[in-house]
Every structure is written in structure tokens, then in C-alpha cells.
Amino acid sequence: xxxxxxxxxxxxxxxxxxxxxxxxxxxxxxxxxxxxxxxxxxxxxxxxxxxxxxxxxxxxxxxxxxxxxxxxxxxxxxxxxxxxxxxxxxxxxxxxxxxxxxxxxxxxxxxxxxxxxxxxxxxxxxxxxxxxxxxxxxxxxxxxxxxxxxxxxxxxxxxxxxxxxxxxxxxxxxxxxxxxxxxxxxxxxxxxxxxxxxxxxxxxxxxxxxxxxxxxxxxxxxxxxxxxxxxxxxxxxxxxxxxxxxxxxxxxxxxxx
Numbered sequence: 001x002x003x004x005x006x007x008x009x010x011x012x013x014x015x016x017x018x019x020x021x022x023x024x025x026x027x028x029x030x031x032x033x034x035x036x037x038x039x040x041x042x043x044x045x046x047x048x049x050x051x052x053x054x055x056x057x058x059x060x061x062x063x064x065x066x067x068x069x070x071x072x073x074x075x076x077x078x079x080x081x082x083x084x085x086x087x088x089x090x091x092x093x094x095x096x097x098x099x100x101x102x103x104x105x106x107x108x109x110x111x112x113x114x115x116x117x118x119x120x121x122x123x124x125x126x127x128x129x130x131x132x133x134x135x136x137x138x139x140x141x142x143x144x145x146x147x148x149x150x151x152x153x154x155x156x157x158x159x160x161x162x163x164x165x166x167x168x169x170x171x172x173x174x175x176x177x178x179x180x181x182x183x184x185x186x187x188x189x190x191x192x193x194x195x196x197x198x199x200x201x202x203x204x205x206x207x208x209x210x211x212x213x214x215x216x217x218x219x220x221x222x223x224x225x226x227x228x229x230x231x232x233x234x235x236x237x238x239x240x241x242x243x244x245x246x247x248x249x250x251x252x253x254x255x256x257x
Contacts, residue, residue: 014075018083018090021065021072025090028062028097040214046236050213059101065094107241112157112165115217115234116147117244119175119252121163125222125231131197131205136218139235150238172249176228180255185221185228188254192247194219208232208247217244221251228255 032054039049069091076087118124124145127136136143149157149165157165166173185204186196194206204221217240219232230251232244 014078015083017075018072018087021068021090022086024061024068025065025093028058028065028094031058031061032097036212040212046213046215054213055101058097062094062097062101066091066098069094104241108239111239111242111245112149112169113152113155113239114147114149114157114162114165115141115237115240115244116144116162116231117166117170117173117233117248118163118229118231119173119248120222120227120229120231121146121161121166125203125220125229127205127218127220128198128203131218131220135197135207136235141233141235141237143233166245170245170249172252173230173245174252175230176252176255177226178228179223179225180221180228182223185223185255188251189219189221192250192254217247219247219251221255230255 035049035053035058038044038053039046043049044053069087072083072087072090076083126145127143132143147162149155149160149162151159182199182201182204186199189196189204189206192208194208197205197207199205202223204223206219206221208217208219209215215234215236217232217234219230222229222231230248232247232251234240234244
């Protein structure tokens, strides 16, 4: 076999490695997209879509994809002009998915494991019977007057009252010191992408839905003679990754203007 023939054979083998790695690299993002859109569309429940397909299958596929992508990148140097771009794609796609999971894990570790934030825990705002029946029927997370974080040995939040955790970790969850008109409340909620369920002079209820997976958080704004309070609570999941604190803070800031 001549040198040219050996080089040609080597380039063909390298090409096969790169294109195989590219196929493997596509598995993780495809799984993630199917999991997210399938969960949002109701094709399967969130525990399977998020817990199994996304956190288990897609993350494992991403690790395998990164490994094969590195091999592909090395193989691509035999003919980088032709194989360089597909090799980089084979590496970067699963790496992006894996990076997303690491970011998600870090975020989960940096916030308390709660899913309920209120500006008033002495008399927390509640939802109407109609809202509870129509929107939150069957929701795993109950609406409680004095919820507690889950008991987890070694966690600084273990078993503590959510009211105490809110006070420590969500400084923006403060009442608006005046009565905000219902029309203004509705306008603010809708401007932030929430779907308003119903409103009255003393209360407005709405729902926020995540772009990916379709996770829903419910919001109630209670308007009293001297103050306006806001509460946001997730329907599923132990931790909201800080989203309810962020939402309540943003709503309070908007209503305070």
C-alpha cells in the first residue's frame, strides 16, 4: 500500500469517526427538546419528561457526546478543512447541554429548596375556590398558610419555615405600602407574560408558564386599604430555582412605581 493510499484510507476512517460523533452529539439536544416540548404539550408528565428524559437520559447522552466529540476533534486534524466544522459541532452541541446541567445544578445549590414566596406570611394571600378548582386541581404542591422546607439532614434549610427563609433570602418580597388598583395590577401581570385568570377590586389571580417544559407558577395579588401583597407558588417541584422570589420582586417593583 502506497503512502497516498494510506493517507486516503486514514482520511476516510477519520471522516467516519467525525460523522459518527456528530450523530451521537445530536442525541442529547434532541432528547432535551423532545422532553421539554413533550412535557409542555402533555404527552407525558413532568417527572418523566424532566426527571427521566432530561436529567437522566439527556445528561448521560451529553457526557458520551462530549467524549466522542473530543475523539472526533482529534481525528479531524487529518483533514481539518473538511472535517473541522462537523467535529466542532459534534463536540459543542453536547457540551452546551452538559454546561446547562452544571449551571442548573449550581443554581439549585445556591437557592433554598422552596417553591413559595409571599410578601405576607402573617396572613398569606390565598387563591379563590374557583381558581383552586379549575387551575390547581391535582397540583402536587399544596397552598399552605405556613409551609416548611423539606427535611433533609445536613441542609441549612431543613424543616425550616418558608416565612423565615423568605425573610433571609428574598429581600424584595415586601408589600407595596398602598392599595394598587386592580386595573394596574392586571396590566403589570400581563406585561410580564402572565395569564390573568380573574380579577376583583381586592384580588387578581394569574399564572406564569415556563417556555421550556411548561412548568406553571400561580400568582395572587391581594389589594387591601393600606397595602398590596403578592404571592407566587409553583404547582410542581420542590425547588423553583429562585424563580418565585424573582417574580414577586419584579411585580412589587412594578406596582410600586
